[in-house]
Amino acid sequence: MIRSPTRERTSSTWRDSITVMVLAGLISAGPVSAQTLDISGYFENTLQIDYTAQTKEQLLNAAKLRLDFSSSVSNGLEFTGNINFIVNVGAIERDIRPYLPDAAALALESAGAATTYSLSGSRTFLDNAYLTWLAGPVRLRLGKQQLSWGPAYSYNPTDLFHRKNLLDPTYEKEGVTAIRTDYRWGVGGQLSVIAVPNEDFASSGYAARFATHIESIGYDIAVTAHRVQDSTAIDPTTLRSTMQRRSALGVELSGELLGLGAWLEGNYNWMQHDSDFTRFVLGIDYTLTDGTYLLAEALYSGRSQLDRPYALGDWLANLYFGEPIGTGWIMAGIRRDISELTLASVYLFATPDGSLLVNPRVDTSVAQNADLVLFGAFTLGREDGAFPSGLYSLLCRASVYF
Amino acid sequence: MQRDSRATRTKQLIVRLAVAGWMAESLFTATGSAQDEGALWLQRIDAAERIPYSYGVMRQTITTSGGSVRTFTIRTWSAENGDVSLMTYVDPPRVAGDKILQLQGGDDFWYYMKRRDVTRHFAGHNRRQSAMGSDFSYEDMATGDLTEDYTAAVLGFDEVDGVETVRLRCTPTESGPSYDHLVLWASVEDNLTRKIEYYDEQHHLKTLHLTDFHVVEDRKVAMKLEMVNHREGSRTLLETVEVTFAEEPDPSLFTQAALSRRIPGD
Numbered sequence: 001m002i003r004s005p006t007r008e009r010t011s012s013t014w015r016d017s018i019t020v021m022v023l024a025g026l027i028s029a030g031p032v033s034a035q036t037l038d039i040s041g042y043f044e045n046t047l048q049i050d051y052t053a054q055t056k057e058q059l060l061n062a063a064k065l066r067l068d069f070s071s072s073v074s075n076g077l078e079f080t081g082n083i084n085f086i087v088n089v090g091a092i093e094r095d096i097r098p099y100l101p102d103a104a105a106l107a108l109e110s111a112g113a114a115t116t117y118s119l120s121g122s123r124t125f126l127d128n129a130y131l132t133w134l135a136g137p138v139r140l141r142l143g144k145q146q147l148s149w150g151p152a153y154s155y156n157p158t159d160l161f162h163r164k165n166l167l168d169p170t171y172e173k174e175g176v177t178a179i180r181t182d183y184r185w186g187v188g189g190q191l192s193v194i195a196v197p198n199e200d201f202a203s204s205g206y207a208a209r210f211a212t213h214i215e216s217i218g219y220d221i222a223v224t225a226h227r228v229q230d231s232t233a234i235d236p237t238t239l240r241s242t243m244q245r246r247s248a249l250g251v252e253l254s255g256e257l258l259g260l261g262a263w264l265e266g267n268y269n270w271m272q273h274d275s276d277f278t279r280f281v282l283g284i285d286y287t288l289t290d291g292t293y294l295l296a297e298a299l300y301s302g303r304s305q306l307d308r309p310y311a312l313g314d315w316l317a318n319l320y321f322g323e324p325i326g327t328g329w330i331m332a333g334i335r336r337d338i339s340e341l342t343l344a345s346v347y348l349f350a351t352p353d354g355s356l357l358v359n360p361r362v363d364t365s366v367a368q369n370a371d372l373v374l375f376g377a378f379t380l381g382r383e384d385g386a387f388p389s390g391l392y393s394l395l396c397r398a399s400v401y402f
Numbered sequence: 403m404q405r406d407s408r409a410t411r412t413k414q415l416i417v418r419l420a421v422a423g424w425m426a427e428s429l430f431t432a433t434g435s436a437q438d439e440g441a442l443w444l445q446r447i448d449a450a451e452r453i454p455y456s457y458g459v460m461r462q463t464i465t466t467s468g469g470s471v472r473t474f475t476i477r478t479w480s481a482e483n484g485d486v487s488l489m490t491y492v493d494p495p496r497v498a499g500d501k502i503l504q505l506q507g508g509d510d511f512w513y514y515m516k517r518r519d520v521t522r523h524f525a526g527h528n529r530r531q532s533a534m535g536s537d538f539s540y541e542d543m544a545t546g547d548l549t550e551d552y553t554a555a556v557l558g559f560d561e562v563d564g565v566e567t568v569r570l571r572c573t574p575t576e577s578g579p580s581y582d583h584l585v586l587w588a589s590v591e592d593n594l595t596r597k598i599e600y601y602d603e604q605h606h607l608k609t610l611h612l613t614d615f616h617v618v619e620d621r622k623v624a625m626k627l628e629m630v631n632h633r634e635g636s637r638t639l640l641e642t643v644e645v646t647f648a649e650e651p652d653p654s655l656f657t658q659a660a661l662s663r664r665i666p667g668d
Contacts, residue, residue: 038668040495040498070664072664082517128519134663137657137659148519148520172518173518182659184657184658184659187505187506187658188658190658220523255525256526256527285528287531288530289580289602291530293531337634340467340535340634340635341466368473371496
């Protein structure tokens with residue numbers, strides 16, 4: 001599988017200044033908090049082997065050091081953050097054509113567009129850094145932070161700030177610089193209001209979520225609203241990312257249905273330039289008495305072209321921004337302990353065009369503070385399907401925590 | 403002669419029916435009384451084990467069938483007679499800062515992963531999943547009332563670790579845990595649980611041993627809980643390092659908002 005670059009983000013003096021304010025807050029706490037500043041983290045080495053018939057094997061080794069900091073600055077005021085240092089060695093420049101159908105690859109070449117992308121050899125960045133102020137049920141958070149929403153496993157239609165890697169959807173995601181306020185009540189009651197500053201108010205992102213738990217039926221329900229700057233579509237003429245305003249109204253629902261866990265997460269999106277669309281995920285899960293966990297999800301996405309051959313722009317949006325291609329997929333998964341310290345799982349993604357992605361995974365604890373994860377994927381399907389045959393990927397990730 | 407014979411058969415039939423009826427009534431009465439008695443024992447156990455509120459530090463040691471050991475240190479708070487609780491992992495660094503919130507007597511769990519700043523809700527069938535790779539599932543950790551989660555019948559009286567105990571067969575109610583049944587031994591003297599066996603329809607899955615009883619602040623509690631997993635061959639020991647029942651924890655700890663914030667002493 002190709003690993004697409006992170007979503008393009010517009011540089012923002014607002015966002016930079018919030019992060020600087022957060023760091024300044026921590027530094028100004030100085031000698032008082034120096035004794036209470038907790039430092040932890042992990043080192044992680046990921047070896048990735050990708051194979052296609054055209055490229056043969058391509059190796060990439062990523063060494064990552066994550067340093068976590070947290071401190072109680074004063075009563076009700078906390079700082080949390082982490083810095084990531086990542087060094088990529090190996091095939092950091094990739095040809096994207098093996099991941100496209102022949103017709104799309106030819107169209108890309110004839111348009112004179114770039115056929116490769118590059119990962120940086122090394123990257124040091126502030127992954128999360130935020131101040132949290134707590135006053136009873138109210139929480140105010142300033143800085144680069146996690147804004148993940150939605151109960152779905154493989155894809156979250158109501159999360160417009162982060163993207164998931166289909167092969168590793170539970171892996172940590174880079175924070176987003178934002179101002180966020182939450183008010184919580186009872187069991188599951190929550191009102192969240194988020195602002196993601198940009199160059200001016202008009203281009204800034206805004207989101208709100210109202211959630212509650214309906215005890216009589218045992219369901220968590222939430223309504224979400226977004227107005228953000230979207231850069232996840234590709235202009236079919238220029239083959240470049242399109243910046244446009246995106247508004248969305250969504251719903252999240254999770255509870256039990258006939259003894260099964262059940263959830264619905266979806267939204268309707270109004271786009272400034274592109275066609276409006278609906279996107280939702282329906283899921284069910286069940287845990288057998290021996291602890292085996294079964295999961296199924298169906299994603300419907302009305303954004304890209306629904307039938308083959310998919311447009312080149314849809315392919316590029318898929319590769320670069322993780323946007324679903326076609327109408328979506330049906331996913332089935334099983335997860336169980338194969339020994340006391342080893343968890344095995346397999347997830348199958350099947351699309352209406354008949355193509356299939358198989359994603360096996362083994363997680364094991366090799367020592368008190370060391371994990372080993374082996375996961376990957378292979379595809380089976382038509383050459384112009386969402387998951388065409390002949391793509392293989394294997395990742396081996398070793399982590400030690402301190 | 404024929405009439406006598408018919409009369410004799412009729413008498414025999416009446417006697418048989420009467421005996422059968424008496425036996426059925428006796429059996430019904432015995433079963434009913436075992437269940438009534440079982441319910442009384444559950445009430446006694448609930449009363450003896452009910453802790454209004456507490457704070458403690460636990461050491462959890464998981465030993466696999468192959469002899470590998472994983473040790474965790476956990477701080478715990480409980481209130482409302484155990485209906486709500488919060489656990490926060492202090493050590494090892496891999497999970498430090500992760501938290502488990504239990505509300506509504508264990509009907510609902512939330513698991514907060516610090517590094518990802520993500521919270522997962524465990525309810526219904528999800529409570530069968532292992533808690534942090536241990537031999538305890540989320541529903542095993544639930545501290546709701548036995549009388550709400552089970553019906554019980556007295557099976558007999560045994561000695562466990564030198565203590566006279568009542569042996570109860572506990573069958574989950576509709577809203578109770580997922581096991582087919584439990585066999586529970588509780589001390590006749592202090593009504594505290596000494597041992598629990600967990601069963602599915604066919605197998606004896608796990609056994610929980612409660613030992614090392616100490617009196618802390620006038621309350622007798624088991625300082626060691628060991629869950630032996632017969633299917634995996636592994637075991638998880640929960641040892642109480644420190645416990646107090648003196649001060650009621652801040653109610654704001656038992657909220658979802660508390661999951662993502664630092665707790666004093668962390």
